[in-house]
Amino acid sequence: MKEDFLKYQAQTTPHPLSLEVSHASGCYIYTTDDKKHLDFVAGVSACSLGHSHPxxxxxxxxxxxxxxxxxxxxxxxxxxxxxxxxxxxxxxxxxxxxxxxxxxxxxxxxxxxxxxxxxxxxxxxxxxxxxxxxxxxxxxxxxxxxxxxxxxxxxxxxxxxxxxxxxxxxxxxxxxxxxxxxxxxxxxxxxxxxxxxxxxxxxxxxxxxxxxxxxxxxxxxxxxxxxxxxxxxxxxxxxxxxxxxxxxxxxxxxxxxxxxxxxxxxxxxxxxxxxxxxxxxxxxxxxxxxxxxxxxxTRIIPETLEKEKLFRKHLQHPLIKEIRGKGLMLALIMESAEIADRLILQAKEKELILFWLLFEKRAVRITPPLTISNEEIMKGCGIIVDILNKIKAGPGAVN
Ligand SMILES: Cc1ncc(COP(=O)(O)O)c(C=O)c1O
Incomplete structure (x- = not known):
């Protein structure tokens, strides 16, 4: 599918993330290689109730x-x-x-x-x-x-x-x-x-x-x-x-x-x-x-503020200089654009979906479905912190 995707469907970047989607449900996107990706992006703030809400x-x-x-x-x-x-x-x-x-x-x-x-x-x-x-x-x-x-x-x-x-x-x-x-x-x-x-x-x-x-x-x-x-x-x-x-x-x-x-x-x-x-x-x-x-x-709206607190609590790391935004519209401001890139691309390998912002290149977007659970938040934050620890420890330590 990836070959046809690149050949027939107009592209807007030379290197799209190219996940091959099989199906999606709740906060997860499943790919044709049997992987289950935790979605911290929600189709760029679009899937407010997660994927395929019943x-x-x-x-x-x-x-x-x-x-x-x-x-x-x-x-x-x-x-x-x-x-x-x-x-x-x-x-x-x-x-x-x-x-x-x-x-x-x-x-x-x-x-x-x-x-x-x-x-x-x-x-x-x-x-x-x-x-x-x-x-x-x-x-x-x-x-x-x-x-x-x-x-x-x-x-x-x-x-x-x-x-x-x-x-x-x-x-x-x-x-x-x-x-x-x-x-x-x-x-x-x-x-x-x-x-x-x-x-x-x-x-x-x-x-x-x-x-x-x-x-x-x-x-x-x-x-x-x-x-x-x-x-x-x-x-x-x-x-x-x-x-x-x-x-x-x-x-x-x-x-x-x-x-x-x-x-x-x-x-x-x-x-x-x-x-x-x-x-x-x-x-x-x-x-x-x-x-x-x-x-x-439902209580989805007030819960976004509780979930924001959880993200902020579990995303404390020396490479994260600031967390901007409100509720579940959050951006991690990294030390450099290069670290933001590495985090996003390595997270993809660990089955966590993150994404960029258009102008602020040091930023990593966190805009998950509003329905994300506390456990999913902590799981994703754990992946981010692990990756950042390895980046901080130096090139030999990555992977
Ligand atoms: C603030 C804002 N305005 C407008 C748009 C454009 O929306 P659409 O992509 O549906 O045309 C976007 C999309 O990213 C947006 O974030």
């Missing part, structure tokens, strides 16, 4: 037996999407009570940007340095990293940048600004938490000048940081929130939510302000609904 599988099977795609977004009333958006409204703070369902995180960002420009009649979008919001042209244009964006220029216009957590930059938000878009917790940059009421200050500056605040919850959202939505940790309510990843419980989805007043602007001037064929797809919405119910009706 309630998600049941919801998918039930829906598949009724109907699949029947119409483009927004024309027919279909129970899974209606119930999902209604339940989201019940959980989101006022006035975020209307949700547009799309197909991916990046499309949720595109929709949010369009809505902000449409609502304010302004064009300038302000994003943060080292942000990651996705890879389609609009989202990519929010990435202030020339090495990655230059080959795709010209990018979307009138986008400028501020430094995350830097208060003096807030003066750059002016009456020309349509929206400021931020990740609630910066992901690719190294799991950077907003400090010193930063998000509140951004929000109040936006209000002062009539700009909208868009928060990207695509990674921190859906229970990963001890609240259903990461922004609830920072006492701020955005004008538009972008959702995705863990929302689908392992199926592809994105969404953006705003007030009814804002969202209804997509109905005119122009009519059909955002169009998608498969957004709100009944199979995907059924999976997302089952995910949201399970996350919100």
């Amino acid at each position: 309630k998600i599988v049941k919801a998918i099977k039930d829906q598949a037996g009724k109907y699949l795609h029947v119409m483009v977004y927004g024309e027919y009333a279909q129970a899974p999407a209606v119930e999902l958006t209604k339940l989201l409204a019940a959980h989101l703070p006022d006035p975020l009570n209307k949700t547009y369902l799309v197909n991916s995180g990046t499309e949720a960002i595109e929709g949010s940007l369009k809505l902000a420009r449409r609502a304010t009649g302004r064009s300038e979008i302000i994003a943060a340095r080292h942000a990651y919001h996705g890879n389609t042209m609009g989202s990519l244009s929010l990435m202030d990293f020339k090495e990655r964006t230059k080959p795709f220029e010209p990018l979307v216009g009138d986008i400028s940048f501020i430094e995350f957590n830097k208060e003096s930059d807030l003066q750059k938000i002016t009456t020309k600004t349509a929206a400021v878009i931020l990740e609630t917790i910066q992901g690719g940059a190294g799991f950077i938490i907003p400090t010193n009421d930063y998000l509140k200050k951004v929000s109040s500056r936006c209000k002062e000048v009539g700009a909208l605040l868009i928060l990207d919850e695509i990674q921190p959202g859906f229970g990963r940081t001890g609240k259903l939505f990461g922004f609830e940790n920072f006492e701020v309510v955005p004008d538009i929130v972008a959702l995705g990843k863990g929302m689908g419980g392992g199926l592809p989805i994105g969404a953006f939510s705003a007030s009814e007043e804002l969202m209804d602007l997509l109905m005119d001037n122009p009519k059909l302000g955002h169009i998608t064929t498969f957004g709100g797809n009944p199979l995907i919405a059924a999976a997302a609904l089952a995910t949201l119910k399970e996350i919100s009706e």
